[in-house]
Amino acid sequence: GNSVTQMEGPVTLSEEAFLTINCTYTATGYPSLFWYVQYPGEGLQLLLKATKADDKGSNKGFEATYRKETTSFHLEKGSVQVSDSAVYFCALMAEGGSEKLVFGKGMKLTVNP
Amino acid sequence: NAGVTQTPKFQVLKTGQSMTLQCAQDMNHEYMSWYRQDPGMGLRLIHYSVGAGITDQGEVPNGYNVSRSTTEDFPLRLLSAAPSQTSVYFCASTPQNGGGYTFGSGTRLTVV
Numbered sequence: 001g002n003s004v005t006q007m008e009g010p011v012t013l014s015e016e017a018f019l020t021i022n023c024t025y026t027a028t029g030y031p032s033l034f035w036y037v038q039y040p041g042e043g044l045q046l047l048l049k050a051t052k053a054d055d056k057g058s059n060k061g062f063e064a065t066y067r068k069e070t071t072s073f074h075l076e077k078g079s080v081q082v083s084d085s086a087v088y089f090c091a092l093m094a095e096g097g098s099e100k101l102v103f104g105k106g107m108k109l110t111v112n113p
Numbered sequence: 114n115a116g117v118t119q120t121p122k123f124q125v126l127k128t129g130q131s132m133t134l135q136c137a138q139d140m141n142h143e144y145m146s147w148y149r150q151d152p153g154m155g156l157r158l159i160h161y162s163v164g165a166g167i168t169d170q171g172e173v174p175n176g177y178n179v180s181r182s183t184t185e186d187f188p189l190r191l192l193s194a195a196p197s198q199t200s201v202y203f204c205a206s207t208p209q210n211g212g213g214y215t216f217g218s219g220t221r222l223t224v225v
Contacts, residue, residue, distance in 0.1 A: 008153075034213060043117075043203055043216035044156075089155065099144045099163065099207060100171065101214060105155040 002027040006090040006104035013080055013111050021075040021107055023064075023090035031092040033057075033066055033073040034101070038087040047075075047088070080111045115139050119204050119217035126194040126224045134189040134220050136204030143209045145187040146171070147179065149200040150219075156203065162187055194224045 006023040013019060025031065032051045036044040048057030053068035064075045073090060090104040120135045138145065146161040158171030160179040168179050176198060178190040187206075191198060201221050205214040 036216075043218045044205075044214075045216070046213040049213050099209070100146070100158055100161060101156075101205075103148075103155040103157075105153060 002102045004090050004104035007107050010108040016079045019077040019080045023073045025092050029095035031094050034091040035075050036089040082111050085111045117217035123221050130194050136187045138206040142206035145206045147189045148203045196224045199224045
């Protein structure tokens with residue numbers, strides 16, 4: 001079946017550090033890939049997405065590139081801020097219109113000033 | 114727009130009690146889903162719906178019922194609450210074009 005494997009953390013970084021959160025997936029065909037972010041006490045928010053191979057999603061300084069050859073969708077940010085402290089989830093939606101999201105287990109990030 | 118609205122935000126139930134978690138969206142989205150979030154488990158799909166009158170089971174459907182009588186509403190019913198259903202529940206919706214789900218703010222349920 002379809003699955004997502006991501007770094008689980010928790011991870012603590014200093015402000016302005018570089019961030020990478022690894023995400024790999026298992027699925028047939030070309031799923032759509034997503035990163036969601038959950039701030040403390042809130043629901044999930046869509047951070048970025050990519051729907052086909054080599055697409056790059058970007059938002060709020062975060063980027064992720066859909067790599068079909070390595071089945072990966074790693075999240076990166078060049079300089080994190082305290083306000084980026086949150087839980088980050090990688091997710092996929094299978095090709096074919098089922099519209100069901102499969103999530104990784106999430107990674108908690110804490111950024112210290 | 115209100116987006117996806119979930120009520121209540123917090124609930125404590127005794128084992129064996131039943132209750133309904135409400136979910137409403139005002140974006141005319143066709144697809145709606147219920148997830149539960151447990152520590153170390155990520156989010157797991159309970160039930161989903163591709164339109165009014167159509168529902169199907171997700172990964173962890175046991176102990177839960179859903180119905181979709183209107184496009185806007187997708188309530189989740191716990192038939193006989195068990196401590197294993199202690200969790201945070203999220204409702205989400207998306208348009209049919211796969212633009213990405215919008216999530217509600219969640220319901221934190223404790224079963225004692």
